[in-house]
Amino acid sequence: MVAALGFEWRVALRFLREGRLQTLLIVVGVAAGVAVVTYISVLIDGLQRNTLARTLGAQAHVVLLPLEERVLPVLPRAAGDPGFGDTQVRAQPLRALPDWPGLVRVLDARAGVVGVSPTLGGAALAQRGAATRAVTLTGIDLDRHTRIIELHTRTVAGRARLGPGEAVAGVTLAEDLGVRVGDLIGVSSGTRTQTLRITALVDLGATELNRRMLYVPLRSAQSLFDLPGGAARIEVSLADVWAAQALAEALARQWPLRVESWQQTNAQLVSALEAQRVSTTLIRAVVLLVVVLGIASVLVVSVVQKQREIGILRAMGATRGQVQRIFLLQGALLGAAGSLLGLGLALAMVAAFMHFARGADGLPLFAITLPPALALQVAAVALLAGVLAAIAPARRAAGLEPAQAIRT
Numbered sequence: 001m002v003a004a005l006g007f008e009w010r011v012a013l014r015f016l017r018e019g020r021l022q023t024l025l026i027v028v029g030v031a032a033g034v035a036v037v038t039y040i041s042v043l044i045d046g047l048q049r050n051t052l053a054r055t056l057g058a059q060a061h062v063v064l065l066p067l068e069e070r071v072l073p074v075l076p077r078a079a080g081d082p083g084f085g086d087t088q089v090r091a092q093p094l095r096a097l098p099d100w101p102g103l104v105r106v107l108d109a110r111a112g113v114v115g116v117s118p119t120l121g122g123a124a125l126a127q128r129g130a131a132t133r134a135v136t137l138t139g140i141d142l143d144r145h146t147r148i149i150e151l152h153t154r155t156v157a158g159r160a161r162l163g164p165g166e167a168v169a170g171v172t173l174a175e176d177l178g179v180r181v182g183d184l185i186g187v188s189s190g191t192r193t194q195t196l197r198i199t200a201l202v203d204l205g206a207t208e209l210n211r212r213m214l215y216v217p218l219r220s221a222q223s224l225f226d227l228p229g230g231a232a233r234i235e236v237s238l239a240d241v242w243a244a245q246a247l248a249e250a251l252a253r254q255w256p257l258r259v260e261s262w263q264q265t266n267a268q269l270v271s272a273l274e275a276q277r278v279s280t281t282l283i284r285a286v287v288l289l290v291v292v293l294g295i296a297s298v299l300v301v302s303v304v305q306k307q308r309e310i311g312i313l314r315a316m317g318a319t320r321g322q323v324q325r326i327f328l329l330q331g332a333l334l335g336a337a338g339s340l341l342g343l344g345l346a347l348a349m350v351a352a353f354m355h356f357a358r359g360a361d362g363l364p365l366f367a368i369t370l371p372p373a374l375a376l377q378v379a380a381v382a383l384l385a386g387v388l389a390a391i392a393p394a395r396r397a398a399g400l401e402p403a404q405a406i407r408t
Helices: 007-018 020-056 100-108 171-177 207-212 218-224 241-254 267-305 307-315 320-356 372-398 402-407
Strands: 062-065 113-128 131-140 155-158 166-170 184-188 193-202 213-217 233-238 258-261
Touching (some): 020 320, 100 113, 113 218, 166 207, 171 193, 193 213, 193 218
Antiparallel strands (some): 062 258, 113 233, 166 213, 184 193
């Protein structure tokens, strides 16, 4: 099979076999670099996906709200006139969005939107016997809201449904009130009171949410908060979560509403994710540089050691281009062999993480996998790095004069 290969391939493979120790060391070095880059990439990707799933699993990607009321001066103040040095912020009453059904229809038809849910919520008191808890009561259309927060998959007891006089409670809230599925609780918004039956308990992934969330039908919330037919906010979920900020800015320009994206409400999380992305990029760059320098150093040594052989090849009629290709092929072979071994090491590291990195419940902390596209990308980069590292040694080898090289 080797005999069927071209002249450059045969010579490149022979040079690599003659320097077995050097070849082995650089292949292992390239493999270590590829394994580190691949493992760090899939680890950060899995961590970010898990963080986003936990964060966005209980909130919308974009939220539309009425504009806040502001205190404005009755008359404009002329220059030099005395004025108030401090103005108290006005209390924000619960207000309905204007023409919210029309907004829902427009958003439903927008590309990239997978869910639109009108809601109405506010502070309330939930009571069961002598136990009383402050809750965030949220009126929803369950079928629509399921596209924002999948309550059915988060149900730990009962069956999530919201008919008239029914409610779905956070699991910690139910423990605080001492209620189970089927029990009745009293809910008061301050001016109105209703009795609701618990149909399901849900785990929203955060203790604070589980302690205060109480879902009721939208009509029940409208009655409790005295906003008949109203919705105070519209929640939107997107196919691409990173498109939320652009959509929020576009909607804010289109309508006189306050539009917030999840990036705005989770600014610290976005900063942390960006820091992780930059750190991963720097690690990749440094490892790639190390790989290039390692291959280049081995091939430079090979040129020095093989000067006589190169001179003989040139004297026998080998062209400068053929000599260059010999060393470029060596770089490509080292990169390819290192990438294949490195991907195998990365798969072993991923398997070790999934086996040993477990939480208190015995389950893996989060899932990480090696996508085929990433594996091909890393392998291609390693191959390219090998070729680039071989350029300088190849040009040096091609520049040797036959007579001078043979005498060396």
